[in-house]
Amino acid sequence: MSVAADDRQQKFAGYAHPDRLVSTQWLADHLGEPGLVVVESDEDVLLYETGHIPGAVKVDWHTELNDPVIRDYVDGEGFAALLSRKGISRDDTVVIYGDKNNWWAAYALWVFSLFGHRDVRLLDGGRDLWIAEGRPLTTDAPVPSPTEYPVIERDDTVLRAYKDDVLAHLGNPLIDVRSPEEFDGSRTSAPAYPEEGALRAGHIPSAQNVPWAKAVAADGTFRPRAELEEIYLAGAGLTPGADVIAYCRIGERSAHTWFVLQHLLGFENVRNYDGSWTEWGSAVRVPIVTGAEPGAVPVR
Amino acid sequence: MTDLPASLAEIRDDFLALPEPQRLQLLLEFANELPELPERLAGHPELQERVAECQSPVYIVLEVDGDTVAMHATAPREAPTTRGFASILAQGLTGLSVADALAVPDDFPQSLGLTRAVSPLRIAGMTGMLLRAKRQIRARTAGAA
Numbered sequence: 547m548s549v550a551a552d553d554r555q556q557k558f559a560g561y562a563h564p565d566r567l568v569s570t571q572w573l574a575d576h577l578g579e580p581g582l583v584v585v586e587s588d589e590d591v592l593l594y595e596t597g598h599i600p601g602a603v604k605v606d607w608h609t610e611l612n613d614p615v616i617r618d619y620v621d622g623e624g625f626a627a628l629l630s631r632k633g634i635s636r637d638d639t640v641v642i643y644g645d646k647n648n649w650w651a652a653y654a655l656w657v658f659s660l661f662g663h664r665d666v667r668l669l670d671g672g673r674d675l676w677i678a679e680g681r682p683l684t685t686d687a688p689v690p691s692p693t694e695y696p697v698i699e700r701d702d703t704v705l706r707a708y709k710d711d712v713l714a715h716l717g718n719p720l721i722d723v724r725s726p727e728e729f730d731g732s733r734t735s736a737p738a739y740p741e742e743g744a745l746r747a748g749h750i751p752s753a754q755n756v757p758w759a760k761a762v763a764a765d766g767t768f769r770p771r772a773e774l775e776e777i778y779l780a781g782a783g784l785t786p787g788a789d790v791i792a793y794c795r796i797g798e799r800s801a802h803t804w805f806v807l808q809h810l811l812g813f814e815n816v817r818n819y820d821g822s823w824t825e826w827g828s829a830v831r832v833p834i835v836t837g838a839e840p841g842a843v844p845v846r
Numbered sequence: 847m848t849d850l851p852a853s854l855a856e857i858r859d860d861f862l863a864l865p866e867p868q869r870l871q872l873l874l875e876f877a878n879e880l881p882e883l884p885e886r887l888a889g890h891p892e893l894q895e896r897v898a899e900c901q902s903p904v905y906i907v908l909e910v911d912g913d914t915v916a917m918h919a920t921a922p923r924e925a926p927t928t929r930g931f932a933s934i935l936a937q938g939l940t941g942l943s944v945a946d947a948l949a950v951p952d953d954f955p956q957s958l959g960l961t962r963a964v965s966p967l968r969i970a971g972m973t974g975m976l977l978r979a980k981r982q983i984r985a986r987t988a989g990a991a
Binding site: 591592593595596609614645 | 870871873874877923924925926927928930962963964965967968
């Protein structure tokens with residue numbers, strides 16, 4: 547069972563898929579309604595335990611969405627077991643929120659989308675806005691009634707790009723959502739984040755650098771459509787209908803940009819390259835450009 | 847493991863005695879116990895070292911008084927995992943002799959039984975914190991002998 551969309555926000559009405567967002571007020575009004583499951587997904591594995599939206603269950607990107615051995619996401623059986631444990635049915639409305647402008651929440655939403663969970667939305671403004679508005683938090687752990695979520699095989703063909711897909715895509719729009727320092731090659735991880743896992747620095751040739759958080763206003767909510775178009779169309783040169791691949795370091799920041807391009811701006815062919823820089827920057831003989839300019843696609 | 851001081855060995859054993867989900871709860875208790883920086887340090891950011899390996903802003907200060915080590919740390923409430931790591935090290939290192947603190951194995955964070963519950967990437971942040979703490983102790987004692 548799904549829950550009615552948040553159709554009272556004028557800003558949402560401007561987006562391509564307004565039903566992919568809910569406001570904090572909408573969530574406060576609908577908490578506890580049958581067919582609605584609220585999921586918190588944070589960077590910090592303990593943040594949920596310090597207090598969460600009443601009734602919300604936790605999904606940890608690292609320990610629950612990733613395969614514990616192979617660099618991949620859980621498979622159909624793993625996802626079914628996870629969602630069954632969290633009390634989520636296949637036709638439930640899932641609202642995901644999290645810390646840091648919904649960075650990890652968007653990543654979780656993207657993984658849910660790989661399994662075709664139909665109605666999954668983000669809380670506009672995320673955890674920080676909910677708290678800033680003085681809305682209630684609790685440390686009471688919910689006890690979800692287990693469901694029987696069906697085993698659905700993950701579909702990696704539509705929303706996910708592998709390294710070879712990116713090589714074949716060269717010449718088409720690429721958005722590098724990392725910081726300018728990572729883009730130009732002065733470092734391989736975000737400022738103030740650990741240096742990890744890439745042997746070369748720089749970016750994929752022709753990629754436009756649009757740091758992911760540009761899509762977010764000061765209060766953590768998404769910018770209105772006109773401002774997003776200014777950033778991604780006028781600024782980064784994307785044209786409507788373009789086939790776009792976004793990447794970052796491990797695919798989490800670019801999942802946020804994927805959400806913006808796909809659901810807020812309505813691009814229909816957007817893929818997230820989750821191998822991202824930790825793969826590309828260590829792969830043998832793939833083209834790399836350093837410096838602040840996108841650079842040219844090498845002749846093949 | 848023979849070099850592990852009693853304070854840290856006790857913390858490790860407390861973690862290992864618990865089933866995995868409860869280890870997170872214990873880590874949260876450590877996070878809540880992290881004391882504020884003493885006043886003489888709080889107003890002096892130049893004395894605090896940022897732990898770049900951690901994903902949240904955490905700063906540590908090591909003091910050596912005679913032969914006794916004290917570790918202080920500060921991290922935001924929104925980063926409970928990082929606070930928990932800092933609190934474990936502050937409780938475990940404070941009061942040790944310089945030699946005992948420097949003898950703490952660099953892989954101590956991996957011995958807490960948290961790697962799977964917290965993820966290896968996050969444990970790497972705690973290792974960074976420990977290495978920086980030991981480096982500060984060495985810097986404070988260099989030339990003192």
